Amino acid sequence: MMFFLFLYLLIPVCATFAGFIVWAINRGQSLDDGTLIRDFLIILAISLLLVGGAGTTDTVRLYLDPQFRLQTEMDAHPVYSTIKRVSPDDHTKLDTFLAVQMSHGDTLAEAFLQARPLLTQLTNQRSGWADQKTKLAWGRVSVDSLKELQAIDPMLCYRTLSTQPPSQQELAHAFSADNTTAFQQAVVKVYESSVLGISNKRSPDDEAPVEFNAAAREFYAIREAVAQRYGKPVAELATNKKAFPATPTQPPEKMCAARIFQLEAMLERPQAMAARLIDSLLR
Known part of the structure; x- marks a missing residue:
């Protein structure tokens, strides 16, 4: 639509240009009207073809077509392009969310900040297909993110882990620029790694998978460590509930600290065990 409007607006310019060329070529000559009209139409057609061809190039469309410019910016974003491909x-889901946010006046960068809860949910689900090292990297980003929230507001940290998480607006500016970058890089790695997992192919860096019973023993060993440090009620919630209750039954700062401790204890295990434990808790 923008292209045809652009072409329509340039018809007078092209006509003026064609008229000038006809005058310049035939200046001082006596020609009949038919010849002049023919020359004019030929030059006008050539001008319109040249302008139309230039108007279809990406460089020109970036200036003329806001929708094309926005889509180009989105496709250049590593998170968007990776999820689109994989x-x-x-x-x-991501495209729909971003469209809604930008319809409210947000820029693309702001919309991606608002999309963090959605990206966290999607990546947690996708991480089951990722290789072991990628799962551990995702776990470390999760820990670092909780630590940042804990330092800002323990209740905000708790609500992030609860059945009624904070709004997108509350979380949009809660994280540092470095954390946001690390988060987005981890999302890309999880999606890229999941391609092999879905194809039932193991990464050469993966260790032999851990048996369920062995993972269960480590899980409950960590539960005991959480109980010793934060108390049995906290340990039971941290172990039995992937999402904490909407209303805290224990101090929020203690619950958030317990989840951080739990994740860090899992990450300290050998690679295969740590990946199995992190996957069971986050996914």
């Missing part, structure tokens, strides 16, 4: 279903 998971059409997740891409649809």
Whole structure:
């Protein structure tokens, strides 16, 4: 639509240019009207073809077509382009969310900040297909993110882990620029790594998978460590509930600290064990 409007607006310019060329070529000559009209139409057609061809180039469309410019910016974002390439279903969810946010006046960068809870949810689900090292990297980003929230507001940290998480607006500016960058890089790695997992191919860096019973023993060993440090009620919530109750039954700062301790204890295990434990807690 923008292209045709652009072409329509340039018809008078092209006509003026064609008229000038006809005058310049035939200056001082006596020609009949038919010849002049023919020359004019030929030059006008050539001008319109040249302008139309230039109007279809990406460089020109970036200036003329806001929708094309926005889509180009989105496709250049590593998170967006990776999810678009790897998971059409997740891409649809992200695309819909970003469109809604930008319809409210947010820039693309602001919309991506608002999309963090959605990206966390999608990546947690996707991480089950990732290789062991990628799962550990995702776990470390999760720990670092909780630590930042804990330092700002323990209740905000707790609500992030609860069944009624904070709004997108509350979380949009809660994280540092470095954390946001690390988060987005981890999202990209999880999606890229998941391609092998979905194809039932193991990464050469993966260790032999851990048996369920062995993982269960380590899980409950960590639970005991949480109980010794933060108390049995906190340990039971941290172990039995992936999402904490909406209303805290224990001090929020203690619950958030316990989840951080729990994740860090899992990350200290050998690679295969740590990946299995992190996956069981986050996914």
